[in-house]
Amino acid sequence: MVEFKKNVTTEYWDESLFDCEATREGARMMDEISRRYQGHRTRPDEEPLVIQDTEDQYPVEIINTGKTRVVIDMPDEWHTGTTDCIAKIQWDPHYHQTSREINVWENASGRVGALLAPILDSSDMAQWIIMPRAEFYTSLTPKEIGDIVRELKGKLRELLPKATDIRRGNVGRIEGRDVVIDYGTLKL
Numbered sequence: 001m002v003e004f005k006k007n008v009t010t011e012y013w014d015e016s017l018f019d020c021e022a023t024r025e026g027a028r029m030m031d032e033i034s035r036r037y038q039g040h041r042t043r044p045d046e047e048p049l050v051i052q053d054t055e056d057q058y059p060v061e062i063i064n065t066g067k068t069r070v071v072i073d074m075p076d077e078w079h080t081g082t083t084d085c086i087a088k089i090q091w092d093p094h095y096h097q098t099s100r101e102i103n104v105w106e107n108a109s110g111r112v113g114a115l116l117a118p119i120l121d122s123s124d125m126a127q128w129i130i131m132p133r134a135e136f137y138t139s140l141t142p143k144e145i146g147d148i149v150r151e152l153k154g155k156l157r158e159l160l161p162k163a164t165d166i167r168r169g170n171v172g173r174i175e176g177r178d179v180v181i182d183y184g185t186l187k188l
Contacts, residue, residue: 008151008178010111010159013118017175018132019081021121026078030089033058034127037070037091051091066182068092074130084133085120097184099126104186112159115152117174117181134172134181142168148178156180162187 022030035041036049051070055062064071069088079085090098105119121130137145145168152171156163163186170182180186 007173007176008115008148008155010114010155012110012114018083018118018120020074020083020085020130020132021080022087022123022128022130023078023080026074027123029058029078030087030128031123031125033060033070034089034091034123037089038093040093066097068095068097068184073133079121079130083120085130086133087128087130089128090126096126098122098129100186101182101184102126102129104183109159112156114177115156115159115179116183117172117179131181132174134174134179136172145171152178152180156186160186 033049033054036046037051039048042048049057051062051065054060054070054072059075061073062070063073063086069090069092072087072089074085074087078087088098088101090096102119102122105113105116108116117131117134119129119131122128137148140148149166149168149171153163153166156166165185166180166183170180171178172181173179174181
């Protein structure tokens with residue numbers, strides 16, 4: 001449970017905080033899941049995968065499902081390091097939210113990047129990304145969460161005038177810092 005004390009900062013992330021990358025097996029499995037969701041290049045012995053069957057066919061726990069991606073709790077054998085990681089896997093082949101999120105992260109200035117959940121690893125084809133797990137504000141009132149959203153949005157708009165689509169479901173806390181955790185629709 002997160003205690004309420006806003007911490008919206010533009011101080012750079014300490015890179016030593018996070019040590020999570022996909023293992024070869026983890027990358028292969030996430031590529032396979034994404035490929036099967038999208039129905040691309042399935043082998044003769046494979047069927048396309050529907051989100052509801054993911055947990056039955058792979059050793060993952062689905063945390064959330066969005067318009068274009070599935071968020072999973074990464075099994076320990078799918079990543080290196082000690083950071084508690086999640087992965088966002090693209091299921092919609094027509095909307096490239098994961099690719100856009102990678103682009104935003106890679107092109108964000110340090111001050112903008114400080115307001116975003118860091119991307120720790122990604123696939124070459126932009127089908128999945130790995131981030132540290134964020135805490136959600138389960139103990140806060142809607143007004144308190146709204147205050148955090150407004151402050152994040154204000155700081156981002158100072159740096160990126162086109163910053164929109166920052167709402168309650170897109171923010172969380174990582175290492176005590178309030179950040180935007182879903183920014184695949186953010187425009188630089």
